Amino acid sequence: MTAITKSLAALVSCALAAGGLTAAGVAVLQPGTAQASSHREAPLISGQPEYDATDVYAFVSPDKPDTTTMVVNVLPFQDPAGGPNFYKFAHDARYDLHVDNDGDGQGDLLFRWTFKDHLKNGDTFLYNTGPVNSIEDATLNFTQTYDLEVIKLKHQKAVARAKLGSDLPVAPSNVGKASMPDYQKLRDQSVQKIGYSGGSTAFAGQADDPFFLDLRVFDLLYGGDMSEVGNDTLKGYNVQSMALQVPTSALTESKDQPVIGVWATTHRQTADGDWTQVSRLGSPLVNEVVIPRKDKDKFNASSPWDDGQFLKFVQDPELPKLVEQIYKIKAPDTPRDDLVQAFLTGVPKLNQPPNVRPAEELRLNTSIEPNGSPKRLGVLDGDNAGFPNGRRLSDDVLDIALQAMEGELLGKKNDLGDAVDENDQKFGGSFPYLALPSSGSDAKAVSKSAGQSLLNGGSGVGSSSDDNMLLAGSAAAGGGAVLLLGLGFLWMRSRRRGPRVRRH
Amino acid sequence: MALRPSLTPTARTAAVVFALAAGLTAASIVIDASDGPGGPGGSGGQDAARALHPAAARYEQLSGDGLARQIDAMQTHLRAEPKDAESWAGLGSAYVEQARTSGDPTRYPQADKAFARSLSLEPRDNDVALAGRASLAAARHDFRGALRDADKALKVNSYSQGALAVRVDALVELGRYKDAYTAAEKADSLRPGIPVFTRLAYVHELRGDPAGARRVLLRAQDSATSPSDIAYVSTALGQLAWSQGEYEAARRAYGTALRAVPDYLPALEGRGRTSVADGRQKAGIRDLEAVVRRYPLPAELAALGEAYEARGDRSKARGQYSVVDTWIALARANGVATDLDSALVAADHGDVKEALKAARAEWDRRHTVHTADALAWALHRNGKDEDALKYAKDAAEPGYRNAAFLYHRGVIEKSLGDDGPARRHLKAALDLNPGFSPTGARAAKAALKELGATR
Numbered sequence: 001m002t003a004i005t006k007s008l009a010a011l012v013s014c015a016l017a018a019g020g021l022t023a024a025g026v027a028v029l030q031p032g033t034a035q036a037s038s039h040r041e042a043p044l045i046s047g048q049p050e051y052d053a054t055d056v057y058a059f060v061s062p063d064k065p066d067t068t069t070m071v072v073n074v075l076p077f078q079d080p081a082g083g084p085n086f087y088k089f090a091h092d093a094r095y096d097l098h099v100d101n102d103g104d105g106q107g108d109l110l111f112r113w114t115f116k117d118h119l120k121n122g123d124t125f126l127y128n129t130g131p132v133n134s135i136e137d138a139t140l141n142f143t144q145t146y147d148l149e150v151i152k153l154k155h156q157k158a159v160a161r162a163k164l165g166s167d168l169p170v171a172p173s174n175v176g177k178a179s180m181p182d183y184q185k186l187r188d189q190s191v192q193k194i195g196y197s198g199g200s201t202a203f204a205g206q207a208d209d210p211f212f213l214d215l216r217v218f219d220l221l222y223g224g225d226m227s228e229v230g231n232d233t234l235k236g237y238n239v240q241s242m243a244l245q246v247p248t249s250a251l252t253e254s255k256d257q258p259v260i261g262v263w264a265t266t267h268r269q270t271a272d273g274d275w276t277q278v279s280r281l282g283s284p285l286v287n288e289v290v291i292p293r294k295d296k297d298k299f300n301a302s303s304p305w306d307d308g309q310f311l312k313f314v315q316d317p318e319l320p321k322l323v324e325q326i327y328k329i330k331a332p333d334t335p336r337d338d339l340v341q342a343f344l345t346g347v348p349k350l351n352q353p354p355n356v357r358p359a360e361e362l363r364l365n366t367s368i369e370p371n372g373s374p375k376r377l378g379v380l381d382g383d384n385a386g387f388p389n390g391r392r393l394s395d396d397v398l399d400i401a402l403q404a405m406e407g408e409l410l411g412k413k414n415d416l417g418d419a420v421d422e423n424d425q426k427f428g429g430s431f432p433y434l435a436l437p438s439s440g441s442d443a444k445a446v447s448k449s450a451g452q453s454l455l456n457g458g459s460g461v462g463s464s465s466d467d468n469m470l471l472a473g474s475a476a477a478g479g480g481a482v483l484l485l486g487l488g489f490l491w492m493r494s495r496r497r498g499p500r501v502r503r504h
Numbered sequence: 505m506a507l508r509p510s511l512t513p514t515a516r517t518a519a520v521v522f523a524l525a526a527g528l529t530a531a532s533i534v535i536d537a538s539d540g541p542g543g544p545g546g547s548g549g550q551d552a553a554r555a556l557h558p559a560a561a562r563y564e565q566l567s568g569d570g571l572a573r574q575i576d577a578m579q580t581h582l583r584a585e586p587k588d589a590e591s592w593a594g595l596g597s598a599y600v601e602q603a604r605t606s607g608d609p610t611r612y613p614q615a616d617k618a619f620a621r622s623l624s625l626e627p628r629d630n631d632v633a634l635a636g637r638a639s640l641a642a643a644r645h646d647f648r649g650a651l652r653d654a655d656k657a658l659k660v661n662s663y664s665q666g667a668l669a670v671r672v673d674a675l676v677e678l679g680r681y682k683d684a685y686t687a688a689e690k691a692d693s694l695r696p697g698i699p700v701f702t703r704l705a706y707v708h709e710l711r712g713d714p715a716g717a718r719r720v721l722l723r724a725q726d727s728a729t730s731p732s733d734i735a736y737v738s739t740a741l742g743q744l745a746w747s748q749g750e751y752e753a754a755r756r757a758y759g760t761a762l763r764a765v766p767d768y769l770p771a772l773e774g775r776g777r778t779s780v781a782d783g784r785q786k787a788g789i790r791d792l793e794a795v796v797r798r799y800p801l802p803a804e805l806a807a808l809g810e811a812y813e814a815r816g817d818r819s820k821a822r823g824q825y826s827v828v829d830t831w832i833a834l835a836r837a838n839g840v841a842t843d844l845d846s847a848l849v850a851a852d853h854g855d856v857k858e859a860l861k862a863a864r865a866e867w868d869r870r871h872t873v874h875t876a877d878a879l880a881w882a883l884h885r886n887g888k889d890e891d892a893l894k895y896a897k898d899a900a901e902p903g904y905r906n907a908a909f910l911y912h913r914g915v916i917e918k919s920l921g922d923d924g925p926a927r928r929h930l931k932a933a934l935d936l937n938p939g940f941s942p943t944g945a946r947a948a949k950a951a952l953k954e955l956g957a958t959r
Contacts, residue, residue: 039677040706040740041604043568044597044639044666046698046733092727269727270696271704271720278695293590294629297663301694 050075050090053264053281054239055211056097058362059392060385061245062370063430067200068251070111071243071393071432072097072264072281076209078173078238080438086127086173087206088144089115089240092269097244100261100361101253103346103353105305109251110151110158113204113242115170118143127173132180135169135189144170146204148244150196156305164202165194171205174238176440183436191432197250202243207434208425209239210393214418230419236438243432248366259346259353261361262390263304277301282362283388284397286343289405290314304359307344311358314339319405329414332407342388342404350379351389364390376421380408393427393434396420568732571602589626592618593633597666600639605732607769607799615640631657635666642673645843647870650674665695672703679872681710681902698724698733702740709744710873712903717744734764739771746774747906749937751782769795773804780811781939789815802828803845806853814942825853832858847878852943856885873899873909881912889919907933907940911948918951927957 057071072095078087089095094114098107120141121129130139145167152160171190174183191203212232252258263282267275280300281287290313291299299310317339320331332338346352346363353363371385376396378386380403387395388404399417406414425435578595582588596618603611619640622633638653651674657667668691675684688704701724708716721744724737742757755778761771776791792808809824832846832854844866850859863882867875880895896913899906914929930948939945 039642039645039673041643042669042673042702042706043601043604043699043732043736044636044669045601046568047730048697048727048733050729051697088729090727092723268696269723271692271701271723272689274693276693276696278697292629294631294661297661297665297695301663 048090049077050088050240051093051266051268052279053095053266055284056262056264056281056362056391057210057393058260058262058364058390060248060364060366060368060370060390061431062372062374064245065370066248067245068248068260068364068366069243069245069431069433070097070262071210071241071434073207073209073211073239073241074266075240076211076234076237078206078209078240078437080174080236080238080440080442085440086142086175087238087240088117088142089113089146089170089204089242090268091115091117091144094267094275095242096265096267097242098263098265099251100304100359101251101259102257103259103261103356105261105303105307105357105359105361106156107153108253110153111164111244112149112151113146114149115144115146115204116167118145127175128179131178132172132186133182135172135186140172143172146170148194148202156303162196164196164200165192168192168194168202168204171203171207173206174437174439178441180439183439187436197247200244200246200250201431202245203432203434204242205240206238206437207241207432208423208437209234209237210423210427210434211239212396212420212423213398214420232420232424235424236442238437241432241434243434245431252366257353258367259351259363259365261304261346261353261359261363263361282360283343284362284391285401286360289319289401290317290339290343292318304361305357307359310360311340311344314343317405320407323406329406332410332412338407338409339404342409347379347388350384362391363388377403380404394422396422568601568605568736569730571598571605574598575602587625589622589630590632592622592625593630593636596622596633597636597639600636600643603643607801612640612644629660631660631664631667634660635664635670638667638670638674642670642677645677647674647677651678663694665691665697665699668695669699669703672700672707676703676707676710677872678870679875681707685711698728698737701727702737705740705744709747710902710904712905714744714748714905731764735761735768735771738764739768739774742771742774742778746778746781747937747940749907749935749939751778751939754778755782769799773799773807776811777807778939780807780814780942781937783939785811785815796824800827800831801845802831802843802849805831806845806849809853810941810943814946825849829854844874844878847882851878851882851885856882860886867895871898873902873904873906876901877906877909877912880916884912884916884919889916892916893920905932905936907937908944909933910936911940911944914948915951918955923955927952927955930955931957 051074053072053074054076055071055073057069059069061067061069074089074095075087079085091114094112096113097111099109099111100106101108120138120143124141127142128139129141130137132140135143147166148164148168150162150164151158169190169192171187172180174180180186187205190205191201194200194202211234214231214233248258249255251260261282263280265277265281266279268278270276278300280302282304287296287299291310292313295310295313302309315335315337317336320329323329324331340358341347341352344358344360345356346365351363351365365384368385368389371383374386374392374394375381375383376386376394377383377400378392378395379389380400386392387397387400391397396417399421402416402418403414406412406416408414423435425438427433427435575595575598578591578598582591582595585591596615599611599615599618603609603615615636619633619637623630623637626633634653634657638650638657641647641649641653650670654667654671654674657664658671661667668687672684672688672691675681675687684707688700688707691700692704701720705717705720705724708714708720718741721737721741725734725741728734728737738757738761742754742761745751745754745757755775758771758775758778761768762775765771772791773795776788776795779785779788779791782788789808789811792804792811795804796808805824805828809821809828812818812824813821828846828849832850835846836858844863847859847862847866850856850862860879860882863875863879867879869875876895876898880892880899883889883892883895893913893916896909896916899909900913910929910933914926914931914933917923917926917929930952933940934945934948934952
C-alpha cells in the first residue's frame with residue numbers, strides 16, 4: 001500500500017464512521033448516475049421572458065377619442081426590490097404590432113420596435129453611477145433606445161415602409177428613490193411625439209404591470225383547498241411596455257369599416273441571421289386558456305390567417321368540461337359559436353368586420369365612444385367600449401373570459417372570478433396611461449400582496465349572499481403567457497350560507 | 505464536515521473521493537426528497553407571494569439563476585397541489601439543471617421520480633416531461649434513451665425547445681454528426697435561443713468549422729442576459745478558443761464567465777488549463793486545485809496531475825493519478841460504468857488494461873470521435889498499433905481537429921514506422937494548440953525530435 005492509499009483507507013473509515021458526509025451535502029454517487037464530463041452538459045432551460053409578449057391592449061383613447069392607443073407588454077414579474085435590478089428589451093428581437101383592418105386575417109399595417117443597448121462607461125456594469133435627474137444624464141450608465149417603423153402590407157408582403165422614429169429613449173428601470181428622485185420626470189421625457197399621420201405618440205420602457213389577477217387560484221384546479229385568493233399576484237411587479245397612440249383614421253380601412261384586429265408577435269434572430277416568430281398574442285387568455293398546452297408553441301409560431309387549425313379548440317373548449325368534471329357545473333352545449341365570436345370573429349353588430357375570416361385577434365370597433373366611467377366587466381356589463389371589444393387597461397379580462405367560458409354570452413348567468421377586480425396602481429389619465437413602475441426602494445409593494453384570505457375577511461371578499469356557490473376562478477393570465485400552469489378553479493360551497501365575492 | 509478544515513489539498517481531495525465512494529455503497533442513506541417535496545412548508549407573507557411565481561412559471565422560462573429558490577418554490581407548490589403534472593415536469597428539469605451546474609448526481613434519481621410522477625398524472629401529450637426525461641437520459645449518458653424521449657416529445661410538440669436541444673445532444677453523442685447538424689439547423693429555425701445556439705456551435709466545431717462555431721457562440725453571447733447564460737456561453741467560447749491555441753481570447757472569455765458567476769467551475773477549470781498551457785503554472789495550478797476540491801473527477805484530477813508534472817513535481821502528480829485510479833476502482837466495484845475520461849486518464853497514467861476495457865465498452869455503445877480516439881489511444885498503450893491507427897483515423901472522420909487526437913495519431917503512426925504522417929500529425933497538434941496537455945505537448949516535441957523534425 002502506498003502512503004496515499006493508506007491515508008485514503010484511513011479517511012474512508014472516518015467518512016463511513018461519521019456516516020454524515022453525504023448528509024452533510026457532499027456530492028454522492030449512485031450506480032448508474034455517476035458520469036463525468038466527456039459530453040457537453042448544456043442547459044435545457046434558459047429563462048428569457050423578454051421575447052414573450054404577455055399582454056396586448058387596444059382602446060380608443062379616453063382623452064383623445066379620435067386616436068387609438070395600443071400597448072404591448074413583455075418581461076413580466078420584474079422585481080423592483082432587493083438591489084439595483086434593471087430590465088431591458090431584447091436587442092436581437094423584433095417586436096411587432098399587427099393591425100388587420102379588413103377582417104381577412106392578414107395584417108395590413110405593422111408597427112415594429114427594435115432596440116439598441118448603450119453603455120456610457122464601458123468600465124462598469126453599474127446601471128447608474130449617481131442620481132439620475134434626466135434620461136440624458138451621464139449618470140444613467142446603461143440605456144436603451146429604439147427605432148419605430150411602420151410597414152404597409154398587402155397579401156402579407158411589405159409594400160411600403162416608413163421610419164416613425166429613430167433612437168427614441170426608453171424609460172429606465174426605476175431602481176430606487178436615491179437614484180431616481182423624480183421618476184415621473186423620466187417617464188415624461190420618454191413619451192415622444194412622432195410624426196405619423198398628423199401626430200402620434202410613442203412610449204417604451206418600464207411600467208407597473210397593469211394586468212391584475214390572483215394566480216393562486218390556478219392551484220385549485222388540482223382539488224386543493226381555498227386558502228388565499230383575492231390578491232393581485234402582479235401587485236408590485238413591473239413590466240416592459242411598448243405603447244403607441246395614433247390617429248384612428250390611420251388604422252382603419254375606412255369610416256364605414258371601423259373595426260380593426262390587433263395582435264403582437266416577437267421575432268427572434270436565429271444563428272443564421274434569419275428571423276423566427278417565437279411569440280404571438282392577441283386577445284388575452286386565448287393561448288393560455290383555449291389552446292391546449294402541447295399546441296401553445298405552435299400557436300406562438302403561427303399567424304391569424306392559419307387559425308382555422310385551432311378552431312376546434314374554441315368550438316369545443318376543454319376548460320368548461322374540466323369545470324364540469326371537478327365542480328359539477330354543467331358545461332354549455334357545443335359547438336360554442338359564442339366563443340368563436342368572442343375570440344375569433346368579433347361579435348356581430350359590435351366588433352365583427354364584414355366578411356371576417358375566423359382568426360384570433362383583439363378586435364376593436366374604433367367607432368364606439370370611450371366610456372367616461374368604464375366598467376370592469378366591459379361588454380358583459382353593458383359597457384361596449386371594453387373587452388372583448390378591444391381591451392382597456394382596467395378591464396377585468398380574467399373574470400370576463402371565465403364568465404364567457406361558462407356561458408355568460410349564452411345567457412347562462414354566473415359570477416365567476418378571482419376576487420381581484422382592479423389594478424393596485426391607478427392608471428394615468430393621458431398617454432401612455434400606464435402607472436409608473438414600482439420603485440426599487442419601495443419593497444413593501446410586494447409584501448402587501450400576500451396574506452389575505454377569502455375566508456378571513458381579506459379585502460375584496462365579503463360574505464352573505466343568496467347564491468349558494470362561490471366560484472373564484474381563474475382562466476389563466478395574460479400576464480401569464482409566461483406562467484401558465486393550466487387552469488385553476490375554486491368552487492367553494494359554503495357550509496351554511498355561501499359567501500360570494502363582493503364587487504367593489 | 506469536521507474533517508475538512510485540517511486537511512491538506514490532496515487529503516481533502518481524497519476525502520471527497522471517499523465521500524463519493526461512500527455514496528456508492530450507501531446510496532440508501534441519501535436523503536430522498538422526491539417522493540413528496542421535502543422541507544418545511546408554510547412560508548408566509550412576502551416569501552409566499554414570491555415563491556408562488558416560479559412555481560407557476562412554464563418550465564422553459566426557468567432560469568439557471570436562483571435554481572435552489574425556484575426548486576423550493578416548486579416543491580412548496582407541489583406539496584399543496586400534487587396533481588400538477590406540468591410542475592412536476594418543471595421540477596424534474598430544474599433538478600437536471602442543478603445537477604449540471606453543481607455536479608450533484610443525487611439530483612438525477614429525484615428528477616427521474618419527478619418525471620415519472622408527471623407522466624403518471626398526465627400520460628398523454630406530456631411533452632414537457634418527455635423532453636425533461638430526455639435531458640435526464642442524456643445527462644446519464646443514455647443517449648439512445650435520450651433520442652427516443654426527445655423524439656416522443658417532438659411528436660407531441662414539434663416546437664419543444666428542450667426536446668429539439670436534447671435531440672442534437674443525443675445525435676452528437678451517438679456520433680451521428682450529419683443528422684445532428686440537420687437537427688441543429690432545424691432547431692435554430694424553429695426555436696432560436698441559447699440552448700439551441702450552443703448545440704449548433706458544438707456541431708460546427710465537430711464538423712471542423714471552428715469559425716462557424718465561434719460565430720454562433722458570439723450570437724449566443726450577444727443574446728445572453730442572465731448570469732448563468734453568460735457564464736455558460738462565455739465558457740464555451742473559452743473552450744473553443746483554447747482548443748485553437750488562442751489563449752488570450754480564452755482567458756478573456758473565462759474572465760467574462762467568472763465575472764458573471766464567480767464560482768463557475770467549468771470556467772475555473774478552463775482558466776486553469778489555459779494558464780498551464782500558457783506557462784503560468786502557478787495561477788493554473790491554483791485554479792485547478794480549486795476545481796478538484798469540489799469536483800474530483802478523473803479528467804480534472806489528471807489535468808492537475810499533469811500540471812504538477814510539468815512543474816517537475818512528480819510525486820504530487822502521482823498523488824492525483826492514484827486518486828483517479830482509486831476513483832475508477834471504486835466506481836467499477838460499485839457497478840458504475842467508468843467513462844471516456846477515465847479511460848483516457850487510465851491509458852496515460854494508470855492501468856492500461858482497464859483503460860482498454862473501458863474504451864472498448866464505450867466504443868461498443870457508440871461510435872463518436874471521442875470514443876474512437878479513446879479506443880485508439882488505449883489500443884496503442886496496449887501495443888496494438890495496427891488496430892489503433894484505424895480508430896485514430898475514425899476520430900478525424902467528420903473533420904474535427906483536436907490537438908490531443910492529432911497527437912495520439914502521430915504517436916501511433918510513429919510506433920508503426922509511418923514517419924511522414926507521424927511528423928505531420930505531431931506538428932499539427934502542436935501548431936493547433938501547443939499547450940493541449942503539458943505532458944502530452946512535451947512528449948509530442950520529444951517524438952518530433954526523434955523523427956528528426958523541429959517545430
